[in-house]
Amino acid sequence: MEKYLGSAGRWMARAAAVTAALLLAACGGGGGGGEAGEGTLRVSITDAPACYEHVFITVEGVRVHTSSSAGEGDAGWRELKLAAPKRIDLLDLTNGVLEEVGSMPLPAGNYSQLRLVLADNGGNAPLANAVQPIGGTLVPLQTPSSTQSGLKLQVHFKVEADKLIDLVLDFDACRSVVQRGTSDSYLLKPVINVTPKYVAGIQGVLTKTLATSAATVSAQQNGEIVRSTVVAPDGRFVLAFLAKGTYTVVITADGHATGVVTSVPVGTATVTTLNGTRTAIVLPTSPMNTVTGHITASTGSGTNTVKVPVDDALVRAMQNVAGTVVQVNGQQVDQDGRYSFRLPEAAPRRAPYSATELNFKADGDAAGKYSLRVTAEGRDQLTRAIDVGGGRVTEDFDY
Numbered sequence: 001m002e003k004y005l006g007s008a009g010r011w012m013a014r015a016a017a018v019t020a021a022l023l024l025a026a027c028g029g030g031g032g033g034g035e036a037g038e039g040t041l042r043v044s045i046t047d048a049p050a051c052y053e054h055v056f057i058t059v060e061g062v063r064v065h066t067s068s069s070a071g072e073g074d075a076g077w078r079e080l081k082l083a084a085p086k087r088i089d090l091l092d093l094t095n096g097v098l099e100e101v102g103s104m105p106l107p108a109g110n111y112s113q114l115r116l117v118l119a120d121n122g123g124n125a126p127l128a129n130a131v132q133p134i135g136g137t138l139v140p141l142q143t144p145s146s147t148q149s150g151l152k153l154q155v156h157f158k159v160e161a162d163k164l165i166d167l168v169l170d171f172d173a174c175r176s177v178v179q180r181g182t183s184d185s186y187l188l189k190p191v192i193n194v195t196p197k198y199v200a201g202i203q204g205v206l207t208k209t210l211a212t213s214a215a216t217v218s219a220q221q222n223g224e225i226v227r228s229t230v231v232a233p234d235g236r237f238v239l240a241f242l243a244k245g246t247y248t249v250v251i252t253a254d255g256h257a258t259g260v261v262t263s264v265p266v267g268t269a270t271v272t273t274l275n276g277t278r279t280a281i282v283l284p285t286s287p288m289n290t291v292t293g294h295i296t297a298s299t300g301s302g303t304n305t306v307k308v309p310v311d312d313a314l315v316r317a318m319q320n321v322a323g324t325v326v327q328v329n330g331q332q333v334d335q336d337g338r339y340s341f342r343l344p345e346a347a348p349r350r351a352p353y354s355a356t357e358l359n360f361k362a363d364g365d366a367a368g369k370y371s372l373r374v375t376a377e378g379r380d381q382l383t384r385a386i387d388v389g390g391g392r393v394t395e396d397f398d399y
Contacts, residue, residue: 180334316329
């Protein structure tokens with residue numbers, strides 16, 4: 001375990017070395033929620049698994065405000081400006097690796113909005129913001145409104161006098177980058193989880209066969225992904241920056257059944273180890289079937305009723321594994337409201353957490369059975385049961 005933690009530490013040190021040369025300055029005005037004194041905010045970026053070869057963003061700064069409804073031109077913004085824009089490949093930031101953006105002094109108080117300001121894609125190479133699909137070439141990544149006002153994130157954090165608060169911006173690049181229909185154009189629709197930088201986590205080892213099968217591992221609570229990562233080539237993984245609590249670890253890999261480890265405890269400033277190299281997690285192979293569909297909303301009435309795409313919907317495939325509901329796959333729809341992903345047909349494997357040995361058992365009743373959940377801002381959640389045991393499934397939803 002010590003050797004593995006040392007490896008994770010080296011990943012962290014490498015990321016810190018890359019950003020050590022950043023020169024940052026804070027500017028702006030406004031209060032900090034009425035508390036006396038001044039504290040420090042530090043911001044870092046990490047990434048969940050991405051279904052691309054590269055996703056580049058170029059960060060120019062970070063802005064924060066005490067009001068969640070403050071507009072771009074309102075007074076009270078505090079800003080962290082980089083001396084030079086920083087181009088980051090999100091695909092380098094997995095398994096606990098962080099890219100530190102920088103730190104700034106802030107008046108003590110409560111803050112409710114954070115904006116990540118990105119550079120514009122100019123005519124010079126390399127592109128400031130770009131994506132490279134698997135097997136494809138690097139193409140521009142469109143970032144509407146983010147260059148002037150920043151990517152708006154609703155957050156709630158407190159800065160205390162003479163104390164440091166660490167925030168981690170956890171990009172989900174796979175869900176944040178969407179293709180515009182069938183074109184070669186891609187749009188950044190950011191899905192970013194902002195959390196304090198906890199020092200606890202979960203680590204473990206998969207077989208190399210799983211590691212080379214696009215394996216991902218996530219820590220979930222009540223079917224919601226708290227943290228996720230890709231697996232290193234040797235099968236090791238780290239789910240870093242977790243708060244104290246109990247988690248369900250979900251393992252997915254292309255061509256394999258889903259693995260679920262329940263009731264995994266995480267303490268304060270500790271790393272919970274699921275297993276070692278001698279007991280690497282093995283999951284059986286499975287046929288994979290595609291689930292696809294179209295999310296629309298009906299407008300008008302009678303003969304004038306038309307269906308328009310819901311382009312901000314998120315579609316998730318949930319599975320009840322021996323009483324524990326987990327998320328197995330999911331996707332942000334494209335600009336035409338369409339989605340497509342693959343799900344395993346075989347029975348998922350479930351094991352309760354054990355400090356000695358994980359004992360996986362198949363849940364045959366759950367084989368191929370899922371529940372699709374569709375969520376979109378300002379709309380009710382839509383849910384539908386599906387069974388992929390018979391092959392490809394097409395499920396359209398209409399609001």
